[in-house]
Amino acid sequence: MLLKLILWFVHFKLATSAIDFRFNGFKGVNLSLDGSAVLTYNGLLMLTDLNKQLKGHGFYPTSLGLGNLFSFSTTFVFAIVPEYPGMGCCGFAFTLSPSKDFSHAFPTKYMGLFNSTSDENPSNHVLAIEFDTAMNPEVRDLNANHVGIDINGLVSIRSITAGFTSDDNGEQMNLNLISGNPMQVWIDYDGMDMQLNVTLAPLWQPRPSLSLLSSTINLSSVFLDDMYVGFSASTGGVGSQHIILGWSLKVDGRAHDLNLASLPSLQQSLTSSKKKPLALLSGLPLAVAVLVLIVAFSVMFIVMRKRKFSEESLEDWELDFEPHRFSYRQLFKATKGFKDENLLGIGGFGKVYRGVLPSSRIEVAVKRVSHDSRQGMREFVAEIVSLGKLRHRNLVQLLGYCRRKGELLIVYEYMPNGSLDKLLFYEGEPTLNWDQRFQVIKGVANGLQYLHEDWEQIVIHRDVKASNVLLDSDMNGRLGDFGLARLYSHGGAPQTTNVVGTPGYFAPELIRTHKSTTNSDVYAFGAFLLEVACGRRPLEPKKEANQQVLLDWVLSNWNRGTILETRDPKLGEDYVVDELELVLKLGLICSHTLPTARPSMRQVTQILHGDLPLPDLPIPHFSSSDSSAFIETECFSAYALSFPSMSSESSLFSGR
Missing domain, CATH: 1.10.510.10 (Transferase(Phosphotransferase) domain 1)
Structure with a gap:
């Protein structure tokens, strides 16, 4: 006990300049952003948008820099808005990491933090509190709506269905992470008692007395001298907006409460966009003529591009499968126009090309198959989507499909060492x-x-x-x-x-x-x-x-x-x-x-x-x-x- 007190005293002396901030929205805030993460005009931190196969990160730019014996407290407000109601993938995580560079991480189930080789590697030194909206049996997920504590990998050491305990009657109330409604999170870690608590509640509801997750964890072997703190999110076969509305954090003390009334409007950001007025040209016939020519060439260019990237229109039977459909434009760019230099193989079924999805930088294999039967196409797409749900480390992941002019393009996970x-x-x-x-x-x-x-x-x-x-x-x-x-x-x-x-x-x-x-x-x-x-x-x-x-x-x-x-x-x-x-x-x-x-x-x-x-x-x-x-x-x-x-x-x- 005496040793603990001595260490705490030394640490306290070193912590006189401990990190302490409160952001009621992110207007004018300096954050380290990468991937798909952006700050919206009204001050939201949007980690991912509604596109598929994305990863995005937003980190506080300065290292905590306090060694591995410290306490921290944080609270933030988030919302997850799925592209399709009730269909989420894949979630986000509050993260402490020795690096802000996640260029080698994958989206989808890896949540933008790890890849197939780095997952579960003790050298990661990563603590992540995941808010997971997809169930992956491969990493022993509890369900598709849970909160988990992750150390160095995707398999949670503790996880529980998202929710809170009512202070009124003691009942456990579930929360739907992909409801689109803002929720508030409180995360506290006591370095002396080695106690980590995670609490969740709907916005405007007082902090519940009982934590959602509580675990005794010695993080001294995880935290290094320099640790960065922030958020990571990813999407997979379905797009979702992962949004942080406000964030407060303090090292060696309790985080300041957020001013909920000052948080930026979530609805305004989702329904509005910045309007950029066009300057009006008048009295200048030459300028008008130039403008007409520009418009004409622009229309011609757009029509030609539409023809180049045209694909089968979405039919009624395909509505349920739309989250698994890639655009032809995406696959054309990924394979550099299906050039021979990206050709992986040729068979009686067609050609297979290597590609890199432009938004997520994920390597894929794209198989092009000709087919004229509309009924056969419908049945096969249904099976493509069903088989796309398979999740196992010894199966090649099927990511989705694209239909175009009697041709089916099937997108697989790329395997670098071939057959x-x-x-x-x-x-x-x-x-x-x-x-x-x-x-x-x-x-x-x-x-x-x-x-x-x-x-x-x-x-x-x-x-x-x-x-x-x-x-x-x-x-x-x-x-x-x-x-x-x-x-x-x-x-x-x-x-x-x-x-x-x-x-x-x-x-x-x-x-x-x-x-x-x-x-x-x-x-x-x-x-x-x-x-x-x-x-x-x-x-x-x-x-x-x-x-x-x-x-x-x-x-x-x-x-x-x-x-x-x-x-x-x-x-x-x-x-x-x-x-x-x-x-x-x-x-x-x-x-x-x-x-x-x-x-x-x-x-x-x-x-x-x-x-x-x-x-x-x-x-x-x-x-x-x-x-x-x-x-x-x-x-x-x-x-x-x-x-x-x-x-x-x-x-x-x-x-x-």
């Missing part, structure tokens, strides 16, 4: 070592388990293969390309469809039943396991007869006790024998001809992580002729063996 098959098969490309391959396998298994069992609907991918597995900046495997995916409810039954996918990955029962199930995805995953371990495609008709079907070749080697000889020669001797043998045998089990003999993806992930023993191979049920029959099937002719994804149904991706 897995490029590193496995293409000459001149560096290969992956065994540790990297095993991590990719486990990652794809986790992603498939999420699709089959952990999401709100069951998703059958229907095209699991190495070319549809992409690698992020950390070489994590992410399953992508959901163009053939099908969704149905848990407890429901999959619909009968025509056979789609890629030869060599088809489960035998698909030929008979035409029903894709989770079991048929498991079969394809088995082929994928053999593909990664052996460095060979499932079907290679140019090889010797006994090696054309990878499954048969591995199976025959297992029977002879030489299964490890099927490994990819590029691995050399640098591999873990037990892991490689596990993957090869699990590939055979997943590729079993009987659907009921295959494990579920949850069992597969448990086996790969060592939580479940590998079962014995039920060899009597394997039949070499079952696999080889694919080569002789008429629809899988020599042309089909070039291995694009195939579809005989009338769908958007038919024949790609």
